[in-house]
Amino acid sequence: MSAGRTARERVRAELTREITDIARRQLAVDGAAGLSLRAVAREMGMVSSAIYRYFPSRDDLLTALIIDGYNALGETVENADAARPREDHTGRWMAVCHAVRDWALAHPHEYALLYGSPVPGYKAPMDTVTAAIRDTVVYGRILSDAHRAGALRPPGGFPATPGSFSEDAMRVREVMPDVPDDVVARALAAWTGLFGWVNFELFGQFNNVVLDPGTAFDHAMRCHAALLGLPAADALPVHGK
Amino acid sequence: MSAGRTARERVRAELTREITDIARRQLAVDGAAGLSLRAVAREMGMVSSAIYRYFPSRDDLLTALIIDGYNALGETVENADAARPREDHTGRWMAVCHAVRDWALAHPHEYALLYGSPVPGYKAPMDTVTAAIRDTVVYGRILSDAHRAGALRPPGGFPATPGSFSEDAMRVREVMPDVPDDVVARALAAWTGLFGWVNFELFGQFNNVVLDPGTAFDHAMRCHAALLGLPAADALPVHGK
DNA sequence: CAATCGTCAAGAGCAGTGCTCTCGTTTTAT
DNA sequence: ATAAAACGAGAGCACTGCTCTTGACGATTG
Numbered sequence: 001m002s003a004g005r006t007a008r009e010r011v012r013a014e015l016t017r018e019i020t021d022i023a024r025r026q027l028a029v030d031g032a033a034g035l036s037l038r039a040v041a042r043e044m045g046m047v048s049s050a051i052y053r054y055f056p057s058r059d060d061l062l063t064a065l066i067i068d069g070y071n072a073l074g075e076t077v078e079n080a081d082a083a084r085p086r087e088d089h090t091g092r093w094m095a096v097c098h099a100v101r102d103w104a105l106a107h108p109h110e111y112a113l114l115y116g117s118p119v120p121g122y123k124a125p126m127d128t129v130t131a132a133i134r135d136t137v138v139y140g141r142i143l144s145d146a147h148r149a150g151a152l153r154p155p156g157g158f159p160a161t162p163g164s165f166s167e168d169a170m171r172v173r174e175v176m177p178d179v180p181d182d183v184v185a186r187a188l189a190a191w192t193g194l195f196g197w198v199n200f201e202l203f204g205q206f207n208n209v210v211l212d213p214g215t216a217f218d219h220a221m222r223c224h225a226a227l228l229g230l231p232a233a234d235a236l237p238v239h240g241k
Numbered sequence: 242m243s244a245g246r247t248a249r250e251r252v253r254a255e256l257t258r259e260i261t262d263i264a265r266r267q268l269a270v271d272g273a274a275g276l277s278l279r280a281v282a283r284e285m286g287m288v289s290s291a292i293y294r295y296f297p298s299r300d301d302l303l304t305a306l307i308i309d310g311y312n313a314l315g316e317t318v319e320n321a322d323a324a325r326p327r328e329d330h331t332g333r334w335m336a337v338c339h340a341v342r343d344w345a346l347a348h349p350h351e352y353a354l355l356y357g358s359p360v361p362g363y364k365a366p367m368d369t370v371t372a373a374i375r376d377t378v379v380y381g382r383i384l385s386d387a388h389r390a391g392a393l394r395p396p397g398g399f400p401a402t403p404g405s406f407s408e409d410a411m412r413v414r415e416v417m418p419d420v421p422d423d424v425v426a427r428a429l430a431a432w433t434g435l436f437g438w439v440n441f442e443l444f445g446q447f448n449n450v451v452l453d454p455g456t457a458f459d460h461a462m463r464c465h466a467a468l469l470g471l472p473a474a475d476a477l478p479v480h481g482k
Numbered sequence: 483c484a485a486t487c488g489t490c491a492a493g494a495g496c497a498g499t500g501c502t503c504t505c506g507t508t509t510t511a512t
Numbered sequence: 513a514t515a516a517a518a519c520g521a522g523a524g525c526a527c528t529g530c531t532c533t534t535g536a537c538g539a540t541t542g
Contacts, residue, residue, distance in 0.1 A: 006539070008489075031358075033274060038528065049531080050491050058529065116358025117272075118444055155398055159463040159473065168451045188451070189438070189461035193430055195446075196437015203359055205436075210409045210429070220430035222400040227468060232400065249509060249518070279499065290502080291520050299500065 016054050018044060020064055024110075027065060031109045035062065062113075066124070067131045069110040074134025076103045081138045089146035090225050090233035096139060097194055097221040104198045111202060115195055133175065136191070140175035143187055146230060147179045154183055154229035161185045183228060190224035197221075257295050259285060261305050265351075268306060272350045276303065303354075307365070308372045310351040315375025317344045322379045330387035331466050331474035337380060338435055338462040345439045352443060356436055374416065377432070381416035384428055387471060388420050395424055395470030402426045424469060431465035438462075 022040045037058055041048040055061040080099035084092045104111040114132075118124070124132075146152045161169075161182040169184040176184060197220060200206050201213045210216055226232065263281050278299055282289040296302040321340035325333045345352040355373075359365070365373075387393045402410075402423040410425040417425060438461060441447050442454045451457055467473065 008538070012489090036528070037530090047492050048529085049493080052530075053490065112358035115440070115444070115446075117353035124445065155396065157396055158467045159460060162456055162460055164453065164456050165460065168453055168457060171450050171452070185457060185460055186464060188457055189434055189464050192437035192441050192461070193434035194437070196433035196435070196440060197430070199356070199437060199440060200433050203356070204365065205356075209412050211412070212405065212409055215403055215405050216409060216426060216429055219400060219403055219406065219426055220433070223427060223430050223468065226399045227464065247510065253518090277499070278501090288521050289500085290522080293501075294519060 012054070015044075019051065019054055019061070020068065023061055024065055024068065027109050027113070028107065029109075032062065032113050035065075037061065063125055063128065065110070066113055067128055069107070069114050070128065070131035070134060072107070072110070073100070073103050073114065074131065074138075077135040077138050081142065086145065087149060087151075088233070089142055089149070089151055090230040092142045092145075093139075093225050093228075093230055094218075094221055094233070096135070096142065098218075100135065100194060101198050101201070101217060104202055108202055111198070115199065116203070137175050139187075139191060140172075140177075140179075143179050143183065143228065144177050147183065151231060152179075152183060152229040153231070154186065155226065158186075158227070186227050186229075190228055193224050194221065253295070256285075260292065260295055260302070261309065264302055265306055265309065268350050268354065269348065270350075273303065273354050276306075278302065304366060304369065306351070307354055308369055310348070310355050311369065311372035311375060313348070313351070314341070314344050314355065315372065315379075318376040318379050322383065327386065328390060328392075329474070330383055330390070330392055331471040333383045334380075334466050334469075334471055335459070335462060335474070337376070337383065339459070341376065341435060342439050342442070342458060345443055349443055352439070356440065357444070378416050380428075380432060381413075381418075381420075384420050384424065384469065385418050388424065392472060393420075393424060393470040394472070395427065396467065399427075399468075427468050427470075431469055434465050435462065 019040060022043050023035055026035050026039060035058070037051050037055075038048040040061075041051050051061075055064070077096050077099045080095040081092050084095050086092075104115075143152070165185055166181055169181040172184050172188070173179060176187065179187070197217055201210075201217070206213055222232075260281060263284050264276055267276050267280060276299070278292050278296075279289040281302075282292050292302075296305070318337050318340045321336040322333050325336050327333075345356075384393070406426055407422055410422040413425050413429070414420060417428065420428070438458055442451075442458070447454055463473075
């Protein structure tokens with residue numbers, strides 16, 4: 001974030017930003033496979049080989065876009081969570097759900113880059129993981145807060161968590177401190193349920209069947225909340241802003 | 242399926258099959274973006290332009306592979322369902338879940354083609370839909386059978402289904418006859434939960450966190466079954482064959 | 483101030499892609 | 513037997529990611 005000391009560094013940072021901006025626009029229009037270094041260069045009035053001064057390969061440019069995407073989604077989710085009173089755990093969960101869905105609908109190709117099939121042969125570098133779990137961290141904090149406040153009352157009559165799950169639960173608890181195993185297990189189901197729904201909606205599995213996915217989505221996420229033991233919140237504003 | 246009357250028709254059918262077979266092998270190795278008409282032609286000892294006598298474009302070849310994939314998955318799911326006694330609704334649901342997951346793990350690139358991000362600019366032709374819903378039809382039949390047998394007792398304490406969902410419920414009921422709205426709504430959540438989990442597992446979101454996804458998956462699917470009102474089935478064989 | 487060293491854009495070029503068109507040949511249908 | 517349809521081969525177009533070399537500019541030293 002430092003302004004860059006020499007003039008060269010500043011113009012380099014500026015050009016790097018311009019490249020990613022143009023690339024992101026191309027991504028938004030044509031999707032990941034339509035991202036062309038030559039097209040980016042053309043739009044910048046540069047020759048294609050010059051781009052390689054800034055990104056050593058197409059994959060590196062894609063990685064930059066992926067990190068940006070995770071951060072954009074993560075920030076959106078953080079803001080949606082922060083806009084709710086801390087003790088309104090159910091409201092925070094629902095806000096996170098809708099934030100994810102709304103962002104995905106607004107940025108379908110970027111979302112596909114993050115949660116769709118990975119581009120073949122592409123291996124996510126370590127740099128991405130810290131950005132990738134920003135939304136998950138928010139999710140975990142909500143459940144931790146709810147549990148510590150004693151607001152979590154998971155309904156009975158559901159299968160007992162297998163003992164062999166405890167090891168994985170420990171690892172998940174790093175973003176979900178103190179939460180007991182059975183809630184951790186259900187938390188995985190709810191979290192995958194959220195993204196599974198968004199995937200179905202975005203990738204066309206609901207086409208010609210579920211015509212009003214917003215309503216069904218809201219209800220499904222409330223069901224997940226109930227499964228987690230979050231208290232029912234009846235008087236939530238229906239949706240977005 | 243007719244053997245083909247003229248010699249030309251037979252060799253044409255044979256070559257078409259050979260093309261899709263080679264393409265499927267390439268798909269399994271390199272993923273959808275690595276599928277190259279020229280490489281297929283090379284492997285067949287043909288010249289690239291000859292392929293266009295059989296598939297007018299790369300997208301058409303991809304479509305054939307997609308339909309094959311849906312049918313392969315659908316058949317696997319049908320068999321898994323049929324292997325259970327008809328009145329063991331919970332067992333059938335669990336068998337379907339594991340069949341989907343096992344097939345996805347065995348054919349990751351084909352699964353990604355079906356349930357990952359759609360290839361950009363690609364619009365699924367109508368031919369695909371009948372194949373695409375084979376698994377969903379099985380799923381719907383299980384719930385219908387369970388409901389008609391009076392075996393469905395959805396737990397209380399969960400959010401009421403919004404009235405505006407009834408229209409979408411009607412459409413979903415075409416593969417899930419007689420099932421009441423509230424179960425239809427939860428069925429969507431469970432179904433998306435299944436594929437959302439498989440996506441997370443296959444596309445790397447569980448990396449370094451959930452190391453034994455099989456156990457957690459089985460438990461999560463049992464939770465979904467309970468949410469649907471399917472009776473608890475305690476003595477199921479743990480997993481595969 | 484002047485020489486140098488690193489950075490940069492440009493251009494040519496390689497290997498690969500999807501796809502089109504034409505040109506003989508072969509097979510089918512009449 | 514003849515006309516029509518289908519077919520494989522080949523050349524070619526426009527495009528891609530990426531590499532290498534060349535020449536110019538700018539910042540940092542001596």
